[in-house]
Amino acid sequence: MANLLIGDIHGCYDEFMRVLEKAKFSSSDTLWLTGDLVARGPKSLEVLRFVKHNANQIRLVLGNHDLHLLSIHANITPAKKKDNLEDVIHATDFDELMNWLRKQPLVQIDESLKLIMTHAGISPQWDLETLKKCAHDLNAILSSDSYLLFLDKMYGNFPDEWSSELQGLDRLRYIANALTRMRFCYEDGRLDFYYKQSLEQAPSKLKPWFLLPSKIPNEYSIAFGHWAALNGKGTPEHIYALDTGCCWGGKLTCLRFEDKKYFKKKNIEAKKLDKLL
Secondary structure, eight states: OOEEEEOOOTTOHHHHHHHHHHTTOOTTOEEEEOSOOSSSSSOHHHHHHHHHHTGGGEEEOOOHHHHHHHHHHTTSSOOOGGGOOHHHHTOTTHHHHHHHHTTSOSEEEETTTTEEEESSOOOTTOBHHHHHHHHHHHHHHHTSTTHHHHHHTOOOOOOOSOOTTOOHHHHHHHHHHHHHTOOEEETTSOEEOSOOSOSTTSOTTEEEGGGSOOBSOTTOEEEEOSOGGGTTOSOOTTEEEOOOBGGGTSEEEEEETTTTEEEEEEOHHHHHHHHHO
């Protein structure tokens, strides 16, 4: 009865299946997925169908690429070639998959494990109750008949600072950005969306969200994806960065939470290239 935490899959279905095999995934286990199920990799449709079919033993959070796919489905945003989503868009069950996807949560919290998972992280300006309330409110909109109103105004970098006075679409946009796009923050907690690379080369005025003072109790572990440039490194001991860039030629990472053992599978095409060199 293990809890297996897996980083961004990004359509890398074959690697997903292989890392599950390596971790000896069984029907008694629970999968935690950091979001960004789709885009970039070659088999986003297979990933979506697998996760939906096995939803009873999967704890999923939505990522920015998942929200982007919902926007494509709503004809708000055009698909780009680099998204590599043609198989999903032309699937006979596209509508069914998107109706399921938009109702998935933005945060997973297990009080018995003291474990929190989001796609990008947790705003340094939020305490635990604010995190729960904000994630719930965005999920409620996405699950409702009003979801198109949000998707139409979802894109944008502002507001970049949390306030309990935020209302309406500005509030929802901040929540979505904090949970699915955040990497670096200014020391006062404001979000920055322009620098996306390594910690070592970051401007001195910016700090990764997980190195700023947190309002989340230290007893909680936090798992997140989104930030492939970290390659799983640089976080405090109780915070786990699980996106290790499988779709970019890196690896798909799985963490068995009970004993903190890692299982990894290299991108199959990159592995083939290694053998040729």
